Every structure is written in structure tokens, then in C-alpha cells.
Amino acid sequence: MNGVPDDMASLVIDNPGLNSAMHSGRGSGMGLGSGRASAVDAAAANSGRAATGVEQTDAEIMLAVAAGDEAGYNYLVTKYHRQIIHFLYRMVHNEAVAEELAQEVFLRVYRSRESYRAEAKFSTWLYRIATNLAVNHARDTKYERTAQTLELDAPDAESGSMPEVADDDPNVEQRILREERMSAIRAQVAALPERQRMAVLMHKYQEMDYRQIGEVLKLSESATKSLLFRAYQTLRERLKEFV
Numbered sequence: 363m364n365g366v367p368d369d370m371a372s373l374v375i376d377n378p379g380l381n382s383a384m385h386s387g388r389g390s391g392m393g394l395g396s397g398r399a400s401a402v403d404a405a406a407a408n409s410g411r412a413a414t415g416v417e418q419t420d421a422e423i424m425l426a427v428a429a430g431d432e433a434g435y436n437y438l439v440t441k442y443h444r445q446i447i448h449f450l451y452r453m454v455h456n457e458a459v460a461e462e463l464a465q466e467v468f469l470r471v472y473r474s475r476e477s478y479r480a481e482a483k484f485s486t487w488l489y490r491i492a493t494n495l496a497v498n499h500a501r502d503t504k505y506e507r508t509a510q511t512l513e514l515d516a517p518d519a520e521s522g523s524m525p526e527v528a529d530d531d532p533n534v535e536q537r538i539l540r541e542e543r544m545s546a547i548r549a550q551v552a553a554l555p556e557r558q559r560m561a562v563l564m565h566k567y568q569e570m571d572y573r574q575i576g577e578v579l580k581l582s583e584s585a586t587k588s589l590l591f592r593a594y595q596t597l598r599e600r601l602k603e604f605v
Contacts, residue, residue: 420484428475435475439468442485445568446492452563453496455552463499467492486577489568493560493578500556543604550600558593565590 418426420441423434446467451460470491478487551562557579564570564578576586 421480424471424475424478424484425480427472428478435472438471438484442488443468446488449489449492449563449568450496452551452567453493453560454499459499463492463495466495470495482577483574485570486574489564489570489574490578497556497560543601546601546604547597550597553600554593554596558589558596561586561589562593562597 420438423431423438427434427438443464447460447464450463450467451457454460454463467488471488551559554562561575561579564575565572570578572583572586572590575581575590576583579586579589581589
């Protein structure tokens with residue numbers, strides 16, 4: 363090790379600034395609409411780095427972290443923390459668990475800093491760690507999960523919107539139908555086989571391409587395309603009444 367205590371990772375993740383940003387959306391579906399703020403914060407955090415020359419890639423920054431660049435680690439956490447929470451939330455459907463798993467992801471990133479090799483994009487390596495943790499959690503809690511119930515007065519976990527009640531607005535029916543459709547989509551994505559679900563989440567919500575998804579799931583590009591084709595075919599069939 364390079365003498366930097368592992369606790370530094372915890373200090374960065376528990377940084378008040380990061381936590382206030384992470385929790386600013388609590389009560390409103392984990393702030394799914396505030397991802398842009400994280401990108402701005404990350405850009406600001408890297409402005410000093412870019413000012414000294416050509417802007418570094420994430421992989422280069424991670425290699426610098428391995429050499430003791432604590433500011434680089436702080437930058438990567440700031441840039442990816444919310445993205446990873448959103449990804450994990452869609453995997454585990456629990457905000458608190460998603461946040462705990464996200465902390466574990468970045469602790470593992472820090473603890474693996476000296477063995478990191480820039481053989482793939484940093485984000486691909488990061489999502490592989492997150493995916494493995496989510497899969498392990500799902501397997502460990504398979505027999506502990508109970509059927510989820512919908513509380514009529516509770517906001518939607520992802521959109522933060524409240525269920526509609528009687529209203530004179532002529533668009534109410536359209537909104538109800540749209541929310542029903544989104545709820546059905548989320549339910550059917552969650553019901554997909556494990557690998558198909560992970561591939562759809564990365565492709566649809568994280569906007570990762572076939573090659574990146576294949577690297578995370580350790581599949582060839584053609585196998586990834588086939589996996590996604592089967593997943594979307596299943597979703598079209600199960601959601602045909604909404605299409």
C-alpha cells in the first residue's frame with residue numbers, strides 16, 4: 363500500500379458536500395432529475411486539473427489515484443456517485459440499500475487502486491463492480507424479500523410524483539395512463555432474467571453501448587446484442603397493451 367489509510371475513501375464518500383448533494387433529492391425519488399448538478403460539480407472539480415494541460419481521462423485519473431492522488435479519487439466519486447446510486451436503485455428497488463451498495467462500490471474502487479489496470483474504460487470497470495455487488499445482494503436476500511405493496515398516499519419511488527386523485531384537469535386521465543405505463547415497464551424490467559435486466563438497465567438508462575455492456579457482463583458484442591434482443595422482445599410482448 364502507499365501509506366494512505368483506507369479510511370480516506372470513507373472520508374471522501376462521507377464528505378458533507380457530497381452527502382448534501384446526494385440527499386438533496388430525498389423525498390423526490392432520489393433526485394432523479396438532478397443528475398445534471400452532479401455533472402456540473404464534477405466538471406468544476408476537474409477544472410483545476412484541466413487548467414494545467416490536456417484534460418485527463420477517467421482511467422488516467424484512476425492511475426494517478428493509485429500513485430496517491432487523493433484529489434483524483436474525490437473527483438471520480440463526485441462524478442459517478444449519483445449515477446451509480448441510480449443504477450443500483452433500479453437493481454435493488456430500495457434507496458437505502460442502493461446508497462449502502464454505492465458506498466461499498468467506491469470503497470472497493472479505492473482499495474483496488476493499486477491493482478487497477480486501464481485495460482477498459484474506467485466507467486466499465488466501475489459498473490462491473492456495481493453489477494457484481496447488486497447481483498450478490500439480490501442472491502443473498504432472495505428469500506428475505508417480501509411482496510411490495512403500494513401505499514396510495516406515498517410518492518412514486520422513482521418519479522417522486524403523488525398518485526392522482528379526482529381533478530378537473532382534462533389531462534389527468536392522460537397522466538394516470540402514463541404513470542400506469544411507466545409502472546408496468548418498471549415491473550416487467552424487474553421481472554426479466556438477471557443478465558437481461560442488467561443489460562437493459564445499462565443500455566436504456568445508463569446509455570452504454572453494446573461493447574461497454576459486454577465488457578461489464580463479460581460477453582462478446584454479438585452475445586450482448588442477442589441478450590438485449592431477447593430482453594426487448596420479452597418486454598414488447600408483455601407490454602403490448604401499452605405500446
